Amino acid sequence: MKICVLVKEVPDAAVQKRIDPQTMRLDRSGENNLNPFDTHAIEAAVRFKEGDELPVDEVVAVTMGPDSAQRALQKAVALGADRSVHLCDDALLGSDVCATGKALAKVLESENPDLVLLGQQSDDGECYTIGAVVAEHLKMPSLTQVVGIEVEGDKLKCERQAEYGYDTVALTMPAVISVGDAINEPRYPSLKAIMGAKKKPLDTKAIGDVGIDAAEVGDTGSKTTVIALNEPPAKEAGEIIEDEDTAETVEKIVAWLDERKLI
Amino acid sequence: MGGILVYALHDGEGNFNKNSLGALSEATSLASDLGAEAAAVVVGNVSDDQAQSLGNYGVTKVYRASDVPEGLAQPIVDVMAKIIQDDGFSYALFGGGLLGFEIGAGLTARLDAGVTMEVTSVKVADGKLVSERPILGDSQIADVGYVSEPGIIIGRLNAFDVKESGGTAEVVDVNVELSEWSTRAEMITRGEQRGEDVDIEAADVLIGGGRGLGSAEGFDACEELAGAFPNGAVAATRAVVDAGWYPYAAQIGQTGKTVAPKLYLAVGVSGAIQHKVGMQNSEAIIAINKDANAPIFEFSDLGVVGDLNKIMPKLTEALKARKG
Ligand SMILES: Cc1cc2nc3c(=O)[nH]c(=O)nc-3n(C[C@H](O)[C@H](O)[C@H](O)COP(=O)(O)OP(=O)(O)OC[C@H]3O[C@@H](n4cnc5c(N)ncnc54)[C@H](O)[C@@H]3O)c2cc1C
Ligand SMILES: Nc1ncnc2c1ncn2[C@@H]1O[C@H](COP(=O)(O)O)[C@@H](O)[C@H]1O
Numbered sequence: 377m378k379i380c381v382l383v384k385e386v387p388d389a390a391v392q393k394r395i396d397p398q399t400m401r402l403d404r405s406g407e408n409n410l411n412p413f414d415t416h417a418i419e420a421a422v423r424f425k426e427g428d429e430l431p432v433d434e435v436v437a438v439t440m441g442p443d444s445a446q447r448a449l450q451k452a453v454a455l456g457a458d459r460s461v462h463l464c465d466d467a468l469l470g471s472d473v474c475a476t477g478k479a480l481a482k483v484l485e486s487e488n489p490d491l492v493l494l495g496q497q498s499d500d501g502e503c504y505t506i507g508a509v510v511a512e513h514l515k516m517p518s519l520t521q522v523v524g525i526e527v528e529g530d531k532l533k534c535e536r537q538a539e540y541g542y543d544t545v546a547l548t549m550p551a552v553i554s555v556g557d558a559i560n561e562p563r564y565p566s567l568k569a570i571m572g573a574k575k576k577p578l579d580t581k582a583i584g585d586v587g588i589d590a591a592e593v594g595d596t597g598s599k600t601t602v603i604a605l606n607e608p609p610a611k612e613a614g615e616i617i618e619d620e621d622t623a624e625t626v627e628k629i630v631a632w633l634d635e636r637k638l639i
Numbered sequence: 640m641g642g643i644l645v646y647a648l649h650d651g652e653g654n655f656n657k658n659s660l661g662a663l664s665e666a667t668s669l670a671s672d673l674g675a676e677a678a679a680v681v682v683g684n685v686s687d688d689q690a691q692s693l694g695n696y697g698v699t700k701v702y703r704a705s706d707v708p709e710g711l712a713q714p715i716v717d718v719m720a721k722i723i724q725d726d727g728f729s730y731a732l733f734g735g736g737l738l739g740f741e742i743g744a745g746l747t748a749r750l751d752a753g754v755t756m757e758v759t760s761v762k763v764a765d766g767k768l769v770s771e772r773p774i775l776g777d778s779q780i781a782d783v784g785y786v787s788e789p790g791i792i793i794g795r796l797n798a799f800d801v802k803e804s805g806g807t808a809e810v811v812d813v814n815v816e817l818s819e820w821s822t823r824a825e826m827i828t829r830g831e832q833r834g835e836d837v838d839i840e841a842a843d844v845l846i847g848g849g850r851g852l853g854s855a856e857g858f859d860a861c862e863e864l865a866g867a868f869p870n871g872a873v874a875a876t877r878a879v880v881d882a883g884w885y886p887y888a889a890q891i892g893q894t895g896k897t898v899a900p901k902l903y904l905a906v907g908v909s910g911a912i913q914h915k916v917g918m919q920n921s922e923a924i925i926a927i928n929k930d931a932n933a934p935i936f937e938f939s940d941l942g943v944v945g946d947l948n949k950i951m952p953k954l955t956e957a958l959k960a961r962k963g
Contacts, residue, residue: 389932393775402775473754474747481748500775502912503756505793508712508744517713517824520741521894523881533827537877537894539736540650540830541887543710548823558881599753599790603769604782614924614936619945626953629925630961632941636923638844638902639868639958 377549378434379421380489381457382480382506383414385441385448386499393500400602401470402500408444410451413495415562417555420525421493422456429527434458436487440468440479446578454565454573461487465583467590472598477509479593482586484514491532494554496521504554511552518552519545523559640766641729641788642676643669644722645698648738649681651709651829653689658734660696661799665761666732667697668802672763675729678702679808680719683709687810694808696801701808704815710829712741713821720749721815729788730768732761735796735916737894743793754791755783757912759798768792776934777912796893796916834886842872844902847891847918848884849876851907851928851947855884860951861906867958874898876914892917906947910935927951 387393387402388409396403418437425432437452437460439445449460463483471479484492492514494507504520511518519534526533531546534553547553565573583590591597615632619625633639643666648656666677678700679693690701704718719731719742731746733739740756747754755770759780762769770783770792839845848861858873865871875885877892891898893913903921908914910926910933918924919938926939927947936942943950 393778395775395779400781473744473756474752477744477748502774504740505744505747505754505756508741509748511820512713512716512745512748515818515820517820518741519824521737537881537887538710538738538830539648539656539894542831542833543829544827544831545711546825546827551823556877556881558878599747599751599786600755600783601786602781603764603784606780606782608773608777608780611938614939614942616936616942616944618931619943619950622945622949622953625943625945625950626957629941629943629950629954630957632925633902638923639961 377430377432377490378436378487379424379432379491379493380436380438380484380487381414381417381421381452382492382494382510383418383437383439383448383452384411384498385409385439385445386411389499395605397605399470400605408447410448411495411499413497413499413557414452415455416557416559417493417495418452418455418457419560419562420555423560436461436489438480438483438487439463440476440483449578450573453576454569455562456569459577460579462578462580463583463586464580467583467594470595470598471593472600473503473505473509474599475593475597477506478513478597479583479588480506481510481513482588483581484510486586490550492516492552494552496554496556507552507554514552516550516552517547519547520554521556522553523556525553640673640675641727642678643730643732644719644728645677645679645732646715646719646739646742647679647681647693648734648736649683649685649709651684653685655693656734656736657801658736658794658796658799660801661797662732662734662794663693663696663698664802665794665799667804669761669763669768673766676700680704680722682707682715682718690810691807694806695803697804697806698808701810702813703810704813707815707817708826710738710826711824712738712745713824714817715742716745716749717817717821718813718815719746722813723750723789730790730792733793734799735794735893739793743791746791750789752789752791753785753787754793756793757795758792759795761792776937797897832887833880833883834888837872837886837888839872839874839889839896840898842870843900844868844871844904845874845898845900846871847874847876847903847905847908848879849905849908850878852879852884857907858885860955864904864951864955864958867955867962876908905935906951908935909933910938
């Protein structure tokens with residue numbers, strides 16, 4: 377069987393993210409990285425391949441993004457994916473959730489996976505929705521924020537926290553699952569794996585290669601439009617203490633609490 | 640102009656979720672500005688009385704699909720997609736939570752619709768709804784409009800206030816055939832409580848513990864610190880609850896509790912949006928975190944950049960000494 381893992385390139389956490397006021401899109405020119413939440417999805421896929429509960433032949437990392445997103449795919453391969461697919465086309469620029477989900481579903485269809493894994497959220501977009509969108513297009517059952525998966529025949533018994541506590545749900549494969557970051561501790565790639573990643577097959581596809589209609593994606597295909605960007609209401613900046621001398625730090629905290637009658 | 644359809648989440652026995660009731664109130668007021676109606680949709684085990692009671696939040700009609708299970712998104716996508724198409728709704732609105740995200744996302748694909756999530760406020764402009772959606776760690780707010788109908792709006796936790804207006808709603812039973820793939824997920828257990836049933840809502844001071852504590856044992860130090868305050872208790876992030884370090888009943892945030900104590904003292908908590916939404920209304924917020932760039936410092940009144948392992952024990956000691 378085949379597992380596809382959806383991964384995304386996101387701005388490095390240490391870089392100040394900004395929106396380009398001209399295009400109203402995220403400025404992606406800064407230092408970029410593999411979405412840290414997606415490393416848990418790769419790890420889950422690789423553990424399935426290494427274990428014997430599921431007969432996994434292949435783990436394929438899939439992304440949609442600009443040229444630079446190749447690096448995120450190489451990281452995914454260094455973490456254990458066998459090969460990767462990069463959907464890259466100028467026509468995709470400006471895609472909203474609706475258009476992104478459609479495009480990703482088309483690439484996935486061309487791979488025909490038995491299981492699709494995703495991260496719990498993209499570090500830049502924070503939508504937590506792509507999994508459920510893609511599942512609907514692929515006509516597969518799905519669940520998000522999953523922190524435990526047990527294999528039972530052709531079913532995956534998944535647990536996750538929802539609004540009333542923990543739910544256990546059995547999904548019949550093929551299925552789409554987004555995993556929470558508590559599901560596993562991703563491994564560090566070995567130097568050998570990092571060096572070898574560049575040699576693994578990387579397929580770059582344009583929209584036409586997977587049957588995506590240009591009118592359905594990008595700005596034209598998007599169903600939402602950003603009308604304006606505003607600053608949030610100004611909030612008084614908090615006081616900051618750098619802990620150098622801990623006795624002094626504690627004294628300051630106690631004084632602060634005292635002043636506000638909290639002790 | 641079609642109306643606004645709101646999903647009313649419940650616990651399986653018809654006790655509705657507060658965030659869904661807030662969404663109903665919000666939809667009612669928006670619909671009246673649009674000159675349209677707001678309606679609710681419920682699935683599963685909901686009595687006539689319970690369904691009618693939603694009229695108290697302003698909706699005039701409640702669609703009820705009793706055969707469809709509560710708690711799984713895709714069957715509810717089937718129900719809502721059919722109602723939206725048959726009766727021509729222009730918008731679907733969800734309160735905060737997790738299921739609303741999944742259903743809203745499913746509807747986006749099914750109805751080829753625009754979606755906004757984590758929405759903190761909705762306004763009417765030129766006879767259409769516009770969502771306010773904070774982005775990039777809440778550092779900016781995007782006003783997002785929809786280029787076609789329906790538009791899907793997924794609210795942030797606690798974004799919409801509950802407003803009771805009195806009144807009852809007409810209940811319409813609907814029968815919906817489920818998609819084949821919607822029947823390939825089966826709920827085995829729902830809403831299981833993990834760990835002790837601790838009470839954090841009555842506390843004046845909450846020590847919020849996160850992954851920075853390093854292990855379950857780290858929470859012993861939190862409990863000691865909480866004990867050094869009058870009426871203190873310990874709360875937790877999802878990361879540590881999922882890891883089994885602390886009980887679910889103590890969890891703050893999107894899929895946990897919402898609290899507003901006199902003091903929230905966060906130790907080893909990064910301050911993710913989904914945590915923030917459950918504690919941002921605390922009267923005072925202190926954070927101890929070794930990473931000066933942690934988002935929690937953006938909304939703390941006092942931020943302490945340093946190692947919690949060094950600071951916490953000394954702070955506990957100092958407070959105990961004062962207490963005598
Ligand atoms: C749909 C959805 C729903 C969610 N619901 C919730 C929810 O209800 N509640 C919730 O909390 N989260 C929720 N989350 C998860 C949320 O996104 C974060 O992953 C989570 O809040 C992070 O928990 P944390 O702060 O403990 O861990 P981390 O983000 O890992 O932060 C740990 C922090 O500890 C600091 N640290 C480490 N060591 C030390 C030290 N020695 N001294 C001082 N500081 C140290 C680090 O600098 C870091 O900032 C949800 C996510 C999604 C997608
Ligand atoms: N452009 C993309 N390409 C591939 N996967 C993506 C993309 N955007 C989002 N994802 C996947 O969807 C998950 C959830 O993202 P989001 O819904 O944006 O929070 C991420 O963790 C990724 O696994």
